[in-house]
Amino acid sequence: MPFQDLRPQTQRRTPDELVRHLKTFELDLKFSAGVWFFSPPNSRFHDRYKPQLDIAARLDIAASLKEYGLGGMEAHYPNEINEDNLDLWQGFSKDTGIKILTVIPLLFWDEQFEWGSLSNPIPEIRRVAIERVKGAARLNKELDTDFMVVWPGIDGYENGFGSDLRAARDRFAEGMAEALDAVPGVRVAFEPKPYEPRGHILYGYTSEGLLLGMKVEALLKNSENRKLLDEGHALVAMNPEVGHMLMGYEDLPYAYGLVMEYGRLAHIHLNSQPLGNYDQDLNVGVISVEANEAMLYALKMYGYRGWFGLDINPERMGVDTALQISMDAVRVANDRINSLDHESIIYATEHPDKARGWLEAYLVRARSANPSKLPPLWKVK
Numbered sequence: 001m002p003f004q005d006l007r008p009q010t011q012r013r014t015p016d017e018l019v020r021h022l023k024t025f026e027l028d029l030k031f032s033a034g035v036w037f038f039s040p041p042n043s044r045f046h047d048r049y050k051p052q053l054d055i056a057a058r059l060d061i062a063a064s065l066k067e068y069g070l071g072g073m074e075a076h077y078p079n080e081i082n083e084d085n086l087d088l089w090q091g092f093s094k095d096t097g098i099k100i101l102t103v104i105p106l107l108f109w110d111e112q113f114e115w116g117s118l119s120n121p122i123p124e125i126r127r128v129a130i131e132r133v134k135g136a137a138r139l140n141k142e143l144d145t146d147f148m149v150v151w152p153g154i155d156g157y158e159n160g161f162g163s164d165l166r167a168a169r170d171r172f173a174e175g176m177a178e179a180l181d182a183v184p185g186v187r188v189a190f191e192p193k194p195y196e197p198r199g200h201i202l203y204g205y206t207s208e209g210l211l212l213g214m215k216v217e218a219l220l221k222n223s224e225n226r227k228l229l230d231e232g233h234a235l236v237a238m239n240p241e242v243g244h245m246l247m248g249y250e251d252l253p254y255a256y257g258l259v260m261e262y263g264r265l266a267h268i269h270l271n272s273q274p275l276g277n278y279d280q281d282l283n284v285g286v287i288s289v290e291a292n293e294a295m296l297y298a299l300k301m302y303g304y305r306g307w308f309g310l311d312i313n314p315e316r317m318g319v320d321t322a323l324q325i326s327m328d329a330v331r332v333a334n335d336r337i338n339s340l341d342h343e344s345i346i347y348a349t350e351h352p353d354k355a356r357g358w359l360e361a362y363l364v365r366a367r368s369a370n371p372s373k374l375p376p377l378w379k380v381k
Helices: 015-024 055-064 086-096 123-143 165-182 206-219 223-230 242-247 252-261 289-301 319-338 342-350 358-366
Strands: 031-034 070-077 099-105 148-150 188-190 236-238 268-270 308-310
Touching: 015 289, 015 342, 031 319, 055 070, 055 086, 055 319, 070 086, 070 123, 086 099, 086 123, 099 123, 123 148, 123 165, 165 206, 188 206, 206 236, 206 252, 242 252, 242 268, 242 289, 252 289, 289 319, 308 319, 342 358
Parallel strands: 031 070, 031 308, 070 099, 099 148, 148 188, 188 236, 268 308
Antiparallel strands: none
């Protein structure tokens, strides 16, 4: 497994060093997508608007997007990728050059996980979940993926009265640690979500995901894992999703920057989402384009070198169209942040008393199609 070094994310820079970094460092826009949204999912409220597709048909669509910039695919184990269809996936990757980026243990769908997966209080069901994580980890290792995303969608509660939630969190962390020690050297990219499908999901916010990573790593015993930890690598990193963060009213640049402060940003999932609300998985750039730019600028500031995962739900357009729109939205935002006056921005943020209102006025002009129609902006430096 290629073990990306996340430790440089923790580097502190002086204002002058930060300006030099912003002028020389550019994000590498490598795009990945989840195979799950290539075929219309079940809905509580309406029939499917498009025909269901098997995995082979979904991969054909993915292959057609290679030239547009799709470079990686993500899939759940065992429903989308497994030991029986591995030849199909490997052949697709060999023929197209599109990487199998992550194999994700399916821990939220099965009827048996009604009361949770790794946190389940019923021992035999929890054991099924642990073994599934082990199976996914083995496949990640065999396929030489970059990490294993873990999302605890069904691990949570609606009525917390009298529930020993400390014990539930312990069971989840201990189960993950057991699986990682059984298949050492596999990095987890944990994905928090505050709610849906459960009323409240365990480890649902960015800060809680950081706590989980530290908790699991403290439990690891395998010598290969301990060696990586002793070298300062994160084994339980994160895959924060824009939509999930906004469901929890988190601020994108702050939250992504917080994860990078601890050297734990292994991957990101991008989409659009109204603050709060249900998980909509809209195309990138549909809502709050300014928040998307602020997030990308934070990634640039702290030197993110990972993939840009697209996790969308294009109900009313073709998945190929939706992915092209989303990739273009990221590219446009990235071009804009690269063109900014980094020196003046850093000066204004470091000297707010001498630059009252400057940054806001500057960004208004930077986003304007005709900035010359606005009054000239005063200089801060």
